[in-house]
Structures are given as C-alpha cells and as structure tokens.
Amino acid sequence: MTEMLSKADLEARLREIGRTRYHSNHPFQIMLQEGRLSKPQVQAWALNRYYYQSMIPVKDAHILARLGSVELRREWRERIIDHDGTETERGGIVKWIALAEGVGLDRDYVMSGKGILPATRFSVDAYVNFVRDRTLLEAIASSLTELFSPNVIGVRTKGMLEHYDFITPETLAYFDKRPVQAKRDSDFALTYCLENARRPEEQQAVIDALTFKCQVLWTQLDALHHAYVEPRHLPFDAWAPDAAQATKAA
Amino acid sequence: MTEMLSKADLEARLREIGRTRYHSNHPFQIMLQEGRLSKPQVQAWALNRYYYQSMIPVKDAHILARLGSVELRREWRERIIDHDGTETERGGIVKWIALAEGVGLDRDYVMSGKGILPATRFSVDAYVNFVRDRTLLEAIASSLTELFSPNVIGVRTKGMLEHYDFITPETLAYFDKRPVQAKRDSDFALTYCLENARRPEEQQAVIDALTFKCQVLWTQLDALHHAYVEPRHLPFDAWAPDAAQATKAA
Numbered sequence: 001m002t003e004m005l006s007k008a009d010l011e012a013r014l015r016e017i018g019r020t021r022y023h024s025n026h027p028f029q030i031m032l033q034e035g036r037l038s039k040p041q042v043q044a045w046a047l048n049r050y051y052y053q054s055m056i057p058v059k060d061a062h063i064l065a066r067l068g069s070v071e072l073r074r075e076w077r078e079r080i081i082d083h084d085g086t087e088t089e090r091g092g093i094v095k096w097i098a099l100a101e102g103v104g105l106d107r108d109y110v111m112s113g114k115g116i117l118p119a120t121r122f123s124v125d126a127y128v129n130f131v132r133d134r135t136l137l138e139a140i141a142s143s144l145t146e147l148f149s150p151n152v153i154g155v156r157t158k159g160m161l162e163h164y165d166f167i168t169p170e171t172l173a174y175f176d177k178r179p180v181q182a183k184r185d186s187d188f189a190l191t192y193c194l195e196n197a198r199r200p201e202e203q204q205a206v207i208d209a210l211t212f213k214c215q216v217l218w219t220q221l222d223a224l225h226h227a228y229v230e231p232r233h234l235p236f237d238a239w240a241p242d243a244a245q246a247t248k249a250a
Numbered sequence: 251m252t253e254m255l256s257k258a259d260l261e262a263r264l265r266e267i268g269r270t271r272y273h274s275n276h277p278f279q280i281m282l283q284e285g286r287l288s289k290p291q292v293q294a295w296a297l298n299r300y301y302y303q304s305m306i307p308v309k310d311a312h313i314l315a316r317l318g319s320v321e322l323r324r325e326w327r328e329r330i331i332d333h334d335g336t337e338t339e340r341g342g343i344v345k346w347i348a349l350a351e352g353v354g355l356d357r358d359y360v361m362s363g364k365g366i367l368p369a370t371r372f373s374v375d376a377y378v379n380f381v382r383d384r385t386l387l388e389a390i391a392s393s394l395t396e397l398f399s400p401n402v403i404g405v406r407t408k409g410m411l412e413h414y415d416f417i418t419p420e421t422l423a424y425f426d427k428r429p430v431q432a433k434r435d436s437d438f439a440l441t442y443c444l445e446n447a448r449r450p451e452e453q454q455a456v457i458d459a460l461t462f463k464c465q466v467l468w469t470q471l472d473a474l475h476h477a478y479v480e481p482r483h484l485p486f487d488a489w490a491p492d493a494a495q496a497t498k499a500a
Contacts, residue, residue: 027483118373118466119472121376122372122373122375122376122466122469123368123372125376126371129375129379216368216372219368219372219473219485222476222477222485223469223473223476225476225483226472226473226475226476227472233277235465236464236465
C-alpha cells in the first residue's frame, strides 16, 4: 500500500478483515454455537480459553504502561477493572472460572493452566508479546477484534443455551456485560487508530495488527479442533475427557 | 520432585522424554519418512520449517550473550557458524533454502516467510522468547532435543530418498553434517546441564525445559497436519499447493 486511505476507507478495510477472518467463522466456533460439540469438547474450549482470558489484563497493563497521559490511562484501565473485578463486582476472569465450573471442570485445575494445549499457550503469549514489543498504535489496533464480538456473543449465547442441557444462563454470565464493554472499548480504540495512523505505513501496520490478532484467535480454535474433534490428535499432557483431576465429582 | 537425582538418573529422565516426546514420534513426521506425503505436503513442511531454521542462530545468540566466559562462548558460537556458514562453507540456513528449492519452492518466497502457518510462527517465537527470558540453565536445556536427532536424521533421510522421486541427496545436504554437529553440541549441553543443575528445582527446570522444547517441535507438526492432511484446514494466507508465487516454474 502506498496511498493514504481516508478514515472511512481504513475503517472499511478493518471491518472487512473482521467479516472474513474473525473466529466467529471458524468451524469449531460454528460447531460450538450450533450444538454440535460434545460436553468434553465444550469443556476443552472452556479450559483452553481460560488461559486467554487470564492474560487479557496482562496485555492491557502493557498498553497502560505506554499510554503516556492521564486521560488515556483512565480510559484504558477500565478494561483491566472489567476483567479483574472489584470488591463488589465479579470480573471477567472470575466469571470465566464460573463458566468452566459450570460445564463441569474443577476450578483449581482450570486455574493451574495444566492440561491446556501448548498451541494455546504459544498463541496467547504471542499476543502478549506483540502488545509489549510493537508500537503503541499496533498494540491498540490488535484489540480491534472487539469491534466484531458484540454480534457474535448474542448468536453464540443463544445457540449454547438452546443446544446444551448442561449450560445455564448463570454459566454464561461472563458474556452478559461483554457486548456493552466491547462496544465502548472498540469505539475508543477504533477512533484512536483512525486518528493516529497518519502515514500509509501506519495504516498498513494497523491492518496487519488486526490481521495478526485474528490469527491469534483462529490458531487457538485450530488447535482445539485438531486435538478434540475426531480423529483426535491429543498432544502430551493435554486434558483428556476422562482425566479425573479435571472434572468435578458428580 | 523433592529429591536430588543422580546425574545418571537425570540423564535417564531426559532420554526418556526424548524417547516418548521427540517429534520423530509425530504422525506427520512418520508419514514424511514413510513416503506417505504428497509433494505439496513435503513442500509445506519445507516451507514452514525454514522459519524454525532461520531463527536458530537468533536463539543461540541470546544464549551467547549470557554465557559469561570466553570458553563457553567459543564453544557455543560454533552453532551459529554451523547455521550461518562462512565465506567458504554453506551454512544450515542456506542449505535449508536449497532443500526448499529442491522440492520445488521459490527461494524468495521461502525467505520472505509469507505463507507459513501462524502456529509455526507462534511456536518458534515461543522458543526464542523462552531462551531469552528464562534462566541460562533452562535456555541450554531447551537445546537438548539434539540428543535425539542423530538417529532420526538417518531414518528420515533414507526414507525420503527411497520414497520421493523429487528428492535427491543434494536436496537433503542440510542433514549431512547435522548428526556430527548435533552430537558435539548436545554432548556439551548435556554435560553443562548435569553439572549445573545443583538443586532439585533446577533439575526439574531442566526436565521442564526439554519438555517445553518437545512441545515447540510437536506443535509445528500438529499445525502442518491440521492444515495440509485431509481434511485440510488451511488458515488464511497459508501457502496453498496451487499458489503460483510459491513454486518455481517447471
């Protein structure tokens, strides 16, 4: 790309990436929301995604450390509060643990990080390192996947409640506030990127950062698919559906 | 683990990890050496593994920077020379490019890193970051997979020459010197680890570092298997067998 895009054109490019590459298009995600996963497959999803959830405040703290103004930090710290919670309100991480417990996993096992796929760890760590090591603009742009989550959450929550008798609205409480939070956060991040990408190379860097983040999400589902959808290819030490330590006694 | 192992017992533990978890046991690797891959699948392997090969001197430079003595650095720099080559001798990276060209890929495309699987990049980067961020003992221990490569290289080279008519001894020249180099390097690294793991926790860290490295190699083959073995699940932008830019004109 050599020419500067208008803000509207850059935004359109970003939304096109989401339309095609966001993990809502991934076969495993579609199976999840259409009720075509077994309970152990849903458990594997909840277990592995916990690692992603648990690292979100870490990546946001890397951004917080680099924002450089009181106003920007006050805006961005909301994300950390959302995920880590307050004295009176459960945060996203605690709600995800409840989700994992709700589908029958043992809380301590989930929090230990044992049994997650190595590819989950490598993908999530790639995200944290990207946010730490790239420019602030790229770090913020990599959060833009949230532009695409509000719609998807509705479809997924509805599908999961409809198709899985082991899932209740309480189990999915994590998702209740996410659409509003994600809209607020992604509106801010999008405005920031559109205003701060002032050269064609910076616009391309924003596009590439969002593409990278879509890869981070997609790769996690690829790994789940490879390990847990027949024919299963479980790597060593990965949680197996019959692993006694991982599931709560009935 | 709370008790200190004898050096012999620690070595036995490490060799047992190799016997069970080294990527020579991976289904994709077995298919490769038994001639059960198509030419495009071999190309995908060569293309993706180039990224791993290209980062080896980077991870060794991180170790070199931390070794702290002339003697140790003189020992370890051999690895960098082996992979980067000299005025008069081709290094491992150049030989790998020749391997990739030998199986029909375009040299510039291979070197560009385009088309590799995101999971390849995330796994290899996890290795480089591990070596940079963990203790020197763990960094060195993560190289111990080379203990297991000399035997495997013989089997693989023989199998590939036997089964694929598009592969010649010249194509596989990369592997000619690797057994001798790997033996020299892993003898040194093993002695270093056995002598410098002086507490049970350090012995465990050595075991864990080797386990981690086996995951790095295994995860790369999992990703190849998921993307290129039927039913194929190609992620976006990954090299596709019919991609014109990637293969040399016949």
